Amino acid sequence: MLIRTMATLAMLACTAGIASAATPAPKATLSPFPTVGEAAFITSIQKDLTARFPTPQAAESAGYFRYGNEDSSGAISYANLKWQSTNPQTPSQLWYDVNGNLIGADFSVLQSNSPAPPSMWGVDYRRWVSFREHVHYILAGPNGTETYGATSAKKFAAAGGNVDDPKAATLVKMGLVKDASVVKRVFLFPSIWDLIVWVKTNPNGAFAMKNPLVVPSANAEKDDM
16 A cells, blocks of 8 residues: 655545555655664564565455555555554555565554654654544455545545444445445544555665665556655
């Protein structure tokens, strides 16, 4: 789901033009390569997540669902709406390439529970980046296809919607959809601290913005830079 440019994502999170919201770039002051203290975390999730969630079908069986298009890094994001990751075995999001291979994950902590970036699992707290709350929706298309969209929490609330319990009727009122019956899912992406990690080996580092071993398809979204 994932946008790999933090500045772009932060800007979009404040507007109606949000795309997928899963992986911005790590802090520029940090190396994308894990430190000695972070290496154990990376090794553990690479082994564990690859074994348990090798395909999107495995993720869906565990309660994850796709909510966005392929992003510019070649990642397609799946979320489980559990935004408080309590251990390395429970990522809030998983990402797959267009061939259905697991390539990465997001872990998250609710900002309502942690005003400051968390310090967990030996990972430098500066790797956790901030996302403002926003609302995502999934529309049913022909032949089982889906269309993905999002809007800012501020605009959703201004239209009379409850961001904590968003309903399809508000999307109709906003003019984002014509008929509430085509809305398969609408949900709040809350304000979180987010940690992005490549599960697939990345020559550029597990915390890098992109992975040269993952080639985006022709349909991937482009960087808005």
